[in-house]
Amino acid sequence: MPDTRHPLDPDDWGEFRALAHRVLDDMIAYLEDVRERPVWQPFPDAARQALEVGLSENGIGLEAAYEELQRNILPYAIGNVHPRFWGWVRGTGTPGGILAELITGTLNTSAWGGQQAAPYVEAQVLRWLATMLGYPESASGLLVSGCSMANLVALAVARDAMSGADATEDGLRALRRQPVLYGSTETHSSIEKAVGLLGMGRRSLRRIGVDADFRIDIAALERAIANDRAAGLQPIAVIGNAGTVNTGAVDDLAALALLCQRERLWLHVDGAFGALAALVPSLRPMVAGMEQADSLAFDLHKWLHIPYGVGCVFICDAPLHERPFHAAASYLEPLERGAAAGPHDFSRLGPELSRRFRALKVWMALRAHGTASFAEAIERNVAQARALAGRLRAASWAQVLAPVSLNVVCFRYVQPGLTDRELDQLNRRILIALQERGIAVPSATVIGGKFAIRVAIANHRSGEEDFDALLAGVEAIGKELAPIRA
């Protein structure tokens, strides 16, 4: 027998198996005990220095590397698997996700196409997702790394479909008039980045004001479109929000769909987390109109708890999807049979050729749990947000800073006699203390010029006792840190 062993594979598979079992047991224990640990702790200098070792020629072996990882990496995650993590918008994940990631790593496939299961799994997952959200099943879809990428893909298609020139082939100089896009002041920064990256210029994204519920002001939007047309510019797209990052507000998507039809504009909906409200019958009316969007972007690693990072983009008019992304190459052409055969080529629908088999973990989660448990978790989070806002409104020391439509609660600690500036400083310190003491991880934002503690609940592990701990923590830290005024 020729000796074909290479040090990148184990000498002794039995030893590897033992280590792999240990790692799996440790990871299960990590999740099982998560509630017992602080939600977050600072990354200490000792761990940082331990990571800063030089590149080694020979390596220390898998077991030693794992031990270093246990010491210096594992304890210092941001904490979104914990029941009291409500920062930014982070999903909690599921234990089943560990298995899916293990299998994805084992298969180590690139999922763009060919005669293999991966593209068929992705096609099926996309059909399920469209059904889940009530989006047309004839739409073209793609799994991407997250909603930022989904927004970028959608706006690339919108640019080429609506600008009246072939910017992909001829470059931006082919656009005779400056394209203009519209979204509310609450629109996520990833949209701004996408518009810039696509060469349309960030300034061509008009930020339209919002009403008291942080929803786009439709009359102001209509005026802005008319003004731009009168100025010889070319309005091409409106971005509607299904769940704004700051407050979870949902624009009137049905009204935006009507407006876009009338004005012949592309409607893109950024539904990073809010799109998933469509899973819950009582919440579905909030996102009505989303199904009429020309494109829809949303995340699966947020409110669907699939391991990072996976988002999805749908383009309603399927043939338009390929325009910015397909580039013919003989070495990628399918053959009639064999490994290169097959009807799917996802590399034509986005910037990536080599791509992770993201669909596997989505397929596994939806097959294992169906949709009901995800819907239940979403509904519960919305109820928890409403209950939390109710308790804050009733507390003499708190002020809720924005209406609560979905799962986001923005508030601040207040003490009579302090100026807004002092309250900003105080709330900053309260938030940092909550995190540093390992009590809870909300994040921060600014609402109406006021610093806000922002609780975004996309967490199926949070229970009532966790919100009790948050409220008790904020009140106690507030009292401890607030300046005493006579």
Ligand SMILES: Cc1ncc(COP(=O)(O)O)c(C=O)c1O
């Ligand atoms: C409304 C909205 N859009 C887009 C994004 C970007 O998503 P991702 O972080 O998955 O790229 C986010 C992230 O929180 C978001 O809340």
